[in-house]
Amino acid sequence: xxxxxxxxxxxxxxxxxxxxxxxxxxxxxxxxxxxxxxxxxxxxxxxxxxxxxxxxxxxxxxxxxxxxxxxxxxxxxxxxxxxxxxxxxxxxxxxxxxxxxxxxxxxxxxxxxxxxxxxxxxxxxxxxxxxxxxxxxxxxxxxxxxxxxxxxxxxxxxxxxxxxxxxxxxxxxxxxxxxxxxxxxxxxxxxxxxxxxxxxxxxxxxxxxxxxxxxxxxxxxxxxxxxxxxxxxxxxxxxxxxxxxxxxxxxxxxxxxxxxxxxxxxxxxxxxxxxxxxxxxxxxxxxxxxxxxxxxxxxxxx
Amino acid sequence: xxxxxxxxxxxxxxxxxxxxxxxxxxxxxxxxxxxxxxxxxxxxxxxxxxxxxxxxxxxxxxxxxxxxxxxxxxxxxxxxxxxxxxxxxxxxxxxxxxxxxxxxxxxxxxxxxxxxxxxxxxxxxxxxxxxxxxxxxxxxxxxxxxxxxxxxxxxxxxxxxxxxxxxxxxxxxxxxxxxxxxxxxxxxxxxxxxxxxxxxxxxxxxxxxxxxxxxxxxxxxxxxxxxxxxxxxxxxxxxxxxxxxxxxxxxxxxxxxxxxxxxxxxxxxxxxxxxxxxxxxxxxxxxxxxxxxxxxxxxxxxxxxxxxxxxxxxxxxxxxxxx
Numbered sequence: 001x002x003x004x005x006x007x008x009x010x011x012x013x014x015x016x017x018x019x020x021x022x023x024x025x026x027x028x029x030x031x032x033x034x035x036x037x038x039x040x041x042x043x044x045x046x047x048x049x050x051x052x053x054x055x056x057x058x059x060x061x062x063x064x065x066x067x068x069x070x071x072x073x074x075x076x077x078x079x080x081x082x083x084x085x086x087x088x089x090x091x092x093x094x095x096x097x098x099x100x101x102x103x104x105x106x107x108x109x110x111x112x113x114x115x116x117x118x119x120x121x122x123x124x125x126x127x128x129x130x131x132x133x134x135x136x137x138x139x140x141x142x143x144x145x146x147x148x149x150x151x152x153x154x155x156x157x158x159x160x161x162x163x164x165x166x167x168x169x170x171x172x173x174x175x176x177x178x179x180x181x182x183x184x185x186x187x188x189x190x191x192x193x194x195x196x197x198x199x200x201x202x203x204x205x206x207x208x209x210x211x212x213x214x215x216x217x218x219x220x221x222x223x224x225x226x227x228x229x230x231x232x233x234x235x236x237x238x239x240x241x242x243x244x245x246x247x248x249x250x251x252x253x254x255x256x257x258x259x260x261x262x263x264x265x266x267x268x269x270x271x272x273x274x275x276x277x278x279x280x281x282x283x284x285x286x287x288x289x290x291x292x293x294x295x296x297x298x299x300x301x302x
Numbered sequence: 303x304x305x306x307x308x309x310x311x312x313x314x315x316x317x318x319x320x321x322x323x324x325x326x327x328x329x330x331x332x333x334x335x336x337x338x339x340x341x342x343x344x345x346x347x348x349x350x351x352x353x354x355x356x357x358x359x360x361x362x363x364x365x366x367x368x369x370x371x372x373x374x375x376x377x378x379x380x381x382x383x384x385x386x387x388x389x390x391x392x393x394x395x396x397x398x399x400x401x402x403x404x405x406x407x408x409x410x411x412x413x414x415x416x417x418x419x420x421x422x423x424x425x426x427x428x429x430x431x432x433x434x435x436x437x438x439x440x441x442x443x444x445x446x447x448x449x450x451x452x453x454x455x456x457x458x459x460x461x462x463x464x465x466x467x468x469x470x471x472x473x474x475x476x477x478x479x480x481x482x483x484x485x486x487x488x489x490x491x492x493x494x495x496x497x498x499x500x501x502x503x504x505x506x507x508x509x510x511x512x513x514x515x516x517x518x519x520x521x522x523x524x525x526x527x528x529x530x531x532x533x534x535x536x537x538x539x540x541x542x543x544x545x546x547x548x549x550x551x552x553x554x555x556x557x558x559x560x561x562x563x564x565x566x567x568x569x570x571x572x573x574x575x576x577x578x579x580x581x582x583x584x585x586x587x588x589x590x591x592x593x594x595x596x597x598x599x600x601x602x603x604x605x606x607x608x609x610x611x612x613x614x615x616x617x618x619x620x621x622x623x624x625x
Contacts, residue, residue: 002414008590010601011439013581024427024429027424027432027433028428028429029430030424031424031428031430031432031433031435031436032435034421034424034436034439034440035435035436035438035439036439037439038436038442038443038504039438039439039440039442039443040501041443041451041454041458042442042443042446042454043451045454045457045464048457055555055575056463057462057463058463059462059463059468059479060468061463061465062466074518089521091625097529110344111344111345111348112345114341114342114344114345115341115342115344115345117341118337118338118339118341118342119338119342122335122337122338122341124335124338127338130342130346131621132617132621133349134345134349135617135620135621136610136613137349137353138358139557139609139610139613139616139617140353140606140609140610141561141583141605141609142608143561143563143582143583143586143587143605144360144583144586144601144602144603144605144606145353145356145357145360145602145606146587147586147590147591147595147598147599147602148356148357148359148360148363148589148599148602149352149356151359152355152359154355167348167352168352170352171348171349171351171352171353174345174348175349175350178345179620195475231447232448232449233445234448234563234564234567235564235583236450237562238567239587250447250449251562253449253450253453254449254568254571256453257453257568257571257572258571261463263461264572266457267576268458269453269457269470270453272450272455273450273453273454276447276449276450277445277446277447277450280446281442281445281446282444284441284444284445285441285445
């Protein structure tokens with residue numbers, strides 16, 4: 001198939017009429033325009049984050065900073081906050097975010113892994129019911145539940161608490177992680193394990209040595225999903241973590257809006273946005289192919 | 303997990319015995335074993351405590367009158383039956399919000415889907431280098447945390463120093479500096495729409511593109527040779543292949559665009575009148591924190607109900623494909 005395609009391609013290359021070539025050029029131009037439209041806000045965020053105060057507060061925007069315009073001052077300002085303008089500090093917020101993200105990631109992966117083995121490997125009564133339940137539960141909007149959840153967690157004395165927030169995040173990512181991991185577990189043929197058992201493995205060690213390594217990519221991509229969810233989450237953090245020392249990074253970023261009514265420090269805010277976005281963008285690039293597949297697995301006909 | 307997930311649940315489930323229908327009663331009775339239930343236990347406990355319990359409490363709360371005193375536990379909340387529901391359903395601000403949320407959702411979904419389709423078709427036509435460029439651009443937009451993205455767009459549309467005002471001044475010749483984009487609800491929602499569409503299109507484009515590349519080239523070439531026009535080729539040949547992806551994307555977009563919260567909240571903080579720009583979640587939040595917890599709970603129950611009805615198709619489709 002690939003050889004015929006190459007053949008076709010080479011035949012076409014010699015006989016492409018100019019009209020067609022022009023059309024291809026046209027598509028390339030549209031492609032470049034799409035890239036610019038899509039990436040410009042990000043370029044602008046990074047650009048502004050490195051510009052000094054007077055180059056930001058100007059009605060002649062600086063699109064390509066010259067050598068003298070470049071400063072790390074905005075980053076220093078938001079990370080160290082020497083003027084003590086921000087209610088929340090960056091490093092504690094970073095530490096809170098890392099803690100809640102790590103907690104969510106580890107617990108949801110372990111718990112989801114167990115459940116996905118159950119529904120991917122075993123036949124039992126209630127299996128179908130469980131699957132339907134997690135798919136439905138996934139659709140309950142957190143925005144509707146937030147105030148009730150706050151009161152409940154308040155009753156447990158778990159507000160302003162990393163553990164409490166983490167528990168909420170775990171419950172929001174669990175349905176998706178169970179469902180995705182189930183796909184991976186089911187995709188590993190049980191025969192592999194059986195042949196390992198014939199070769200003398202116990203059931204447990206066959207699973208651990210044969211199936212588990214094959215699940216690694218699944219664990220990575222579900223883990224990244226949990227990471228991004230917990231790292232970006234804003235709605236629950238808004239009600240659960242109100243005191244400055246308990247704020248997570250999104251809350252910290254939002255505090256820029258509060259801190260500067262009327263005199264918004266856009267340079268600082270853009271530096272903050274860059275800092276919050278970097279880890280997510282990196283992780284996104286790692287698993288991008290899998291992100292699309294997850295929600296539409298098997299939806300392709302033919 | 304991508305497009306290659308085999309329908310292997312049945313065979314996988316039968317790992318300890320010859321293939322047999324999982325729903326077979328006899329087989330289950332014979333082989334009832336505690337292990338799968340133990341494996342499910344942590345998930346079930348977490349979901350029951352963290353989701354089941356609050357949903358039930360929310361439904362109960364929606365039948366009580368919670369003023370501020372009752373909310374902080376000073377006085378007993380008063381049982382009012384369906385009172386909160388009749389209040390919500392006769393509240394004009396609720397209906398306005400509902401109208402606003404749905405109108406915004408419809409426009410945003412239409413735009414996202416249309417642009418997503420166009421992008422996926424464009425990616426089919428591009429050579430490798432430019433396609434990579436486009437993918438990187440789309441991926442960056444997609445990956446931005448919603449709140450950071452909102453702040454970046456708020457900066458672009460800033461009243462005094464925003465680039466958009468600079469461009470508008472350049473283009474029209476009149477002075478746009480000082481124009482507040484968030485002040486009027488219409489342009490507030492335009493900016494919100496730009497943010498949502500900008501971040502929503504990549505997912506649609508990548509998913510559809512992944513689907514389109516699965517179409518056998520022979521089919522496309524044959525239709526081309528038969529002289530089908532590009533428009534016909536899309537609707538008659540390509541679209542049927544990706545129809546189920548497309549429908550799932552529409553349903554997911556509807557759900558996501560009805561749920562927008564962080565973006566609205568942040569834009570309201572930058573500027574804009576909250577009364578005229580609140581969407582479903584924000585309205586519930588504002589009503590609840592504003593002192594009427596019961597009313598907010600009733601609206602929240604309505605929201606959950608609406609979401610579950612909309613997601614019915616998604617759940618059914620996922621079940622069908624998963625098994």
